[in-house]
Amino acid sequence: MSLFDFDWGLIWDNRGALINGMWTALSVSTVALLISTVVGLLLAVLRNGPRSVSWIAVGYINVFRGVPALVSVIWVYFGLSLVLGISFSVFQAGVIALSMLYSAFLAEIFRSALTAVPHGHTEAGWALGMRTSQIFFSVSLPQAIKIALPNIGSMYIGMVKDTSTFTVIGLLEVVRVTQNLVATTFQPFVLYTAAAIIYVIAAFAIDLVFRLVEGVYVRPPKALLGRAIRARQRRNIDKIVAKTRASSLATAQLFVK
């Protein structure tokens, strides 16, 4: 049997369903990424805090980064919902499962990124009369985010791949869509090849997006996007500089006269 004997046209015929599957996977992952970013950051701060609170973060991180996504989602969808008496939708269960796991990973990423910001910057902030919280948000965090971005991108790709296990709870993501198509067409080789390709394309796209965002954080702004975002600020600064220059020249002339 040669490669040409397969019905490759099936991929094109079912592109809508496959893309919808990826769309679902990306939606679940994106919501979970946002939640994990916030929770991960909180855990990272807790983790760097005094012993009396850091053990909570240490415990959480060590437990949840060891749980596989498949186990996590079954636990949430069939277990947690029973205990809490809430029936989660498959989408919600997927988001909760991913958020639980990836908060732990992101906590570690943020912790090391925050540690990489020189302590001298915090000291300078203190010496300048800023509050610790102000220093965190205006000085440490922006620098830490830039350091963390490439790793956050990898985590996001990992999340999208992990959604493939959510087929067990019936989430209509790429694998579930593929399974459904295989059941009617009996072409697993073709369709799973398509599934693989779609994951790879998604990973490339995510990587590209994160590179662009990273470019925005580069100082001085180099990438086109970064420069475009800074353009207004740049004009504002030039205006203030010109004004100060003019007023100092005026004062200088006053003295000459």
Add this chain to the structure above:
Amino acid sequence: MSTRVDEMRPAGGNAVKTPIVQIRGLHKSFGQTEVLHGINLDIHQGEHVVLFGPSGSGKSTVLRSINLLEEPTKGSLKVDGVEYGPGFADENLKRGTKLQLRRKVGMVFQQFNLFPHLCALDNVALPQRKAQGKSMSDAREHAAEALRKVGLLERAGHYPSELSGGQQQRVAIARALALDPDVILFDEPTSALDPELVGEVLKSMREVAETGMTIVVVTHEFGFAREIGDLNVFMENGRIVESGPRGFYDNCTTERAKEFLKAVK
């Protein structure tokens, strides 16, 4: 120990000024090791104080105690008559918080510590917005004025990575100045610089001194110290060994200070 002129004036006389910074019996330990063993120091309005001495003698620790980057283990630190240290049990003084203290005392570090994600102008503007609650445009205008004073107005939009060490340190000076502090502390401000960049930073510091700003500086630049030092303090092993007014570098009396000055010449 040489005596300061105004201490010789009769107590209660009009000429007696209360010091803006008054340090009494200040001790500091890191864990079990005590590194400052009772420091007494008065700093008056407009005075330029030079701290010098061998490495590890506690100069930075004294300086960093004045804005509570290091918290004294024992003793009194008064600024403008308000107690910020542990104080003494028998005293019942007005106490201030760290934040209040740091809004009166500026500091310039050896390593500049500019915020690398902000341009020079915003490095100077940020603390004004956060510590003084100024609006972005007010803070930036005031920042531009501060940068002009250190000769860096034309570099306002540059990021720290685009500035030389000397320029970065001058931005750091502008950043501290822009908050209108009562006292400004310099911890070896030129020690991290290439020799050819030292001059421009000293020039900016000299200009700050000429405005009548109260200054405390730790430095190994003895030419500069001779020039600006109204009060010169020699430290060793966590103690002030000797201090004196202008001309101190030629007139010090203790063997230790003489030896040290001879060695660094």
